[in-house]
Amino acid sequence: MNNTILNLRPYPMEELNRIKEELKKKGVHIYDFGTGDPKEPVDEKIVKSIKDSITEISQYPSVIGRKDLRESIANWVKKRFEVELDPDGEIIPSNGSKEAIFHLPLTFINTDEPEKSRVIFGTPAYPVYERGTLYAGGKPYPVKLREEDKFLLRLDKVEKSILEETKIVWINYPHNPTGATADISYLKEIYSITQEFDIILCSDECYTEIYFDFKPPSALQVGYKNLLVFHSLSKRSGLTGYRTGFIAGDKTLIDQLKKSRSSFGVATPDFIQAAAKTAWSDENHVEKRREVFRKKRDLFIKFFNKVGLEYLHPEATFYFWIKTPKGLTTEEYVKQLLKYGIVVSPGVNFCAGIEILNQQCQSDYFRIALVPSYEECLKAVKVWEKAHSEIVR
Ligand SMILES: Cc1ncc(COP(=O)(O)O)c(C=O)c1O
Numbered sequence: 001m002n003n004t005i006l007n008l009r010p011y012p013m014e015e016l017n018r019i020k021e022e023l024k025k026k027g028v029h030i031y032d033f034g035t036g037d038p039k040e041p042v043d044e045k046i047v048k049s050i051k052d053s054i055t056e057i058s059q060y061p062s063v064i065g066r067k068d069l070r071e072s073i074a075n076w077v078k079k080r081f082e083v084e085l086d087p088d089g090e091i092i093p094s095n096g097s098k099e100a101i102f103h104l105p106l107t108f109i110n111t112d113e114p115e116k117s118r119v120i121f122g123t124p125a126y127p128v129y130e131r132g133t134l135y136a137g138g139k140p141y142p143v144k145l146r147e148e149d150k151f152l153l154r155l156d157k158v159e160k161s162i163l164e165e166t167k168i169v170w171i172n173y174p175h176n177p178t179g180a181t182a183d184i185s186y187l188k189e190i191y192s193i194t195q196e197f198d199i200i201l202c203s204d205e206c207y208t209e210i211y212f213d214f215k216p217p218s219a220l221q222v223g224y225k226n227l228l229v230f231h232s233l234s235k236r237s238g239l240t241g242y243r244t245g246f247i248a249g250d251k252t253l254i255d256q257l258k259k260s261r262s263s264f265g266v267a268t269p270d271f272i273q274a275a276a277k278t279a280w281s282d283e284n285h286v287e288k289r290r291e292v293f294r295k296k297r298d299l300f301i302k303f304f305n306k307v308g309l310e311y312l313h314p315e316a317t318f319y320f321w322i323k324t325p326k327g328l329t330t331e332e333y334v335k336q337l338l339k340y341g342i343v344v345s346p347g348v349n350f351c352a353g354i355e356i357l358n359q360q361c362q363s364d365y366f367r368i369a370l371v372p373s374y375e376e377c378l379k380a381v382k383v384w385e386k387a388h389s390e391i392v393r
Contacts (some may be wrong), residue, residue: 004134020343021070031380033368034343036176037240038318040292040373043285046237046275060130061267063258065093069273069280073231073246076280080208083220089251092258093268093276095243097206097232100266101128101170104228105136107260108200108253109167114139118162119258121170122153124177124350124363126204129170141166142352151180151312151321163197166188174207174216175365177350179314184217191223200253203229206245208235209286211316212294220249228253235318236286237279244268244276261322293318296370296377303381307388318370321347326393330366333391340387342380344368 020030064070070087077085085091094100109117119138121129122145130140143158145151153171155163171190173182187203194201203219208231220229232245247257261267268276279285300320304311310323322344324330334346347363348356357360372380 005232007357008131008134015081016059019338023338023341028339028341030341030343031372031376031383032343033371034345036319036357036369038238038293038369038371040238040289042238042242043279043282045130045282046239046278046285049275049278050242050271053148053271056094056271059270061093061270061273063262063267064088065268066270066273066277069093069277072277072280073248074211077218077220077248080222080282081218083218085220085248086251090254091246091248092254092261094230094245094247095266095268095275096234096240097204098128099264100245100247101126101202101263102132102135103266104202104257105132105138105168106264107257109133109136109138111137114166116167118166119168119170120153120155120158120162120177120199121352122172122360123352123355124152124347124365125170125352126172126176127350127353129204130354131170133168137279138167139165140300140352140354142355145175145178145180147312150177151175151248151375152182152186153190155190160197163193163199166197166199168200168202169194169366170202170204171219172204174211174316176207176317177319177345177347178312178365179317179319180312180321181211181214181216186222187217187219187222191219191227195223199226201227203227205229206232206235207317210290210293210318212297213315214263216316225250226253230355234277235275236289238289240270242275244272292374293370295374298371299374299377299381300368303385307385309388319367320368320370322368324366325365325388328392330363334366336391337384337387340383342384344388346362 070091073091074085074087077083117138118141119133120141123142133140208216228249233239312321324333330346345367347365351361
């Protein structure tokens with residue numbers, strides 16, 4: 001087996017699923033705040049688009065996708081971020097953003113150029129930035145995201161010699177798992193540093209549409225050359241199972257992606273592209289989704305304030321990043337909660353594999369994803385309140 005795979009610990013969500021299954025077998029009612037895959041139904045118009053586009057003859061989709069989809073994406077970007085994109089040259093559909101993120105380093109990392117093969121990303125993080133880097137033969141360089149920096153990746157604090165060796169920087173705001181957001185001035189600053197060191201800036205923007213207090217900006221608003229953004233309909237429209245998103249930005253990079261992605265087998269099926277076109281062209285269903293998450297978020301803000309759990313106020317995303325109560329390790333608290341059927345993700349799940357290998361990963365935080373329905377959340381809060389008082393007693 002490939003050593004890259006052998007050396008990785010189990011995918012964090014797989015580990016959680018295993019524990020959950022054991023509890024279910026024991027008959028414990030599970031309130032699952034672990035995996036970030038909400039269950040709200042897909043908007044009818046989107047489902048209809050799929051049904052209407054199923055054809056009798058099935059043919060291979062193309063890497064560049066349907067022109068009408070690329071045009072609807074360009075229209076959305078124009079409306080949302082006031083940025084003009086050329087639908088033919090600056091946008092490629094993807095099968096959700098995970099594969100696009102995973103495959104990206106395969107296009108840009110040269111293993112015979114080790115002096116320019118680092119990939120920087122913040123930690124805690126979505127694990128795929130590191131995994132894609134490792135599979136492509138790049139060198140992951142996790143940078144600790146700190147509370148005092150509002151969990152923003154601070155390239156200005158990274159040594160110049162490291163930046164000189166860096167090919168790609170990943171940022172992800174609004175951020176999984178902390179819910180932190182970045183403003184335009186932060187994006188401008190990080191873009192200017194990446195350009196100074198000839199680095200490709202990749203901005204994973206899959207949560208920009210799940211906002212509450214302010215509309216998160218896109219890196220597209222601050223730059224063009226050496227810049228790519230990654231968007232998805234998984235969070236905005238709840239289409240996690242349909243696998244659809246897009247990559248947009250610098251035409252030179254998009255041209256290179258067009259060449260390489262034809263080898264990956266990730267062109268999006270035609271009927272999913274039809275659904276994606278409908279989803280990017282409609283804001284009503286997104287507004288409704290935001291309201292659902294806002295209601296759940298407000299419920300938990302009230303609950304955490306009541307029981308005295310500290311958390312980072314989420315201006316966006318459907319996550320809470322919560323501090324472990326004093327006197328307990330995160331592992332202890334999370335395991336205790338599990339006994340009551342409350343599934344949360346310990347912060348260590350979002351550490352880079354390299355940090356774990358080097359024993360540099362400690363986290364006093366855990367994450368909840370607002371996945372259960374509002375009614376289930378109401379019940380969960382009651383169970384959690386009782387559990388919490390018994391655990392911290
Ligand atoms: C930060 C981040 N990026 C990307 C993804 C991948 O999402 P998808 O492949 O469904 O678009 C996720 C999923 O949870 C995520 O949290």
